[in-house]
Amino acid sequence: MKTFIQTGKQLAIYDWQKENPLIxxxxxxxxxxxxxxxxxxxxxxxxxxxxxxxxQKNRKAFAEEIQFPIQNWVGxxxxxxxxxxxxxxxxxxxxxxxx
Numbered sequence: 043m044k045t046f047i048q049t050g051k052q053l054a055i056y057d058w059q060k061e062n063p064l065i066x067x068x069x070x071x072x073x074x075x076x077x078x079x080x081x082x083x084x085x086x087x088x089x090x091x092x093x094x095x096x097x098q099k100n101r102k103a104f105a106e107e108i109q110f111p112i113q114n115w116v117g118x119x120x121x122x123x124x125x126x127x128x129x130x131x132x133x134x135x136x137x138x139x140x141x
Contacts (some may be wrong), residue, residue, distance in 0.1 A: 051073035051074035051084075052073065052074045052103075070084060083098060089119070101138065101139065114133075114134055115137070116129050116133045119141070
């Protein structure tokens, strides 16, 4: 069983790069961010009525922590459907600091 290793207050990762150098997988954790209760600090989602400025600060801090520039993120909204969207270079930055 593959496990994720906690690397700090904000991140747990699994080193998939041993199997495929193009894949990085991980989870954000709840500690170390700006959002107050009930979002418990490190909220990354705009969809839960947290103050958007806190979510932006959390995302920027995380981008810095993992050394992956926020302007290269592409955010999405999870839906339960069958459509797949291909992300291209033109999408860079979309949804990274807003819905």
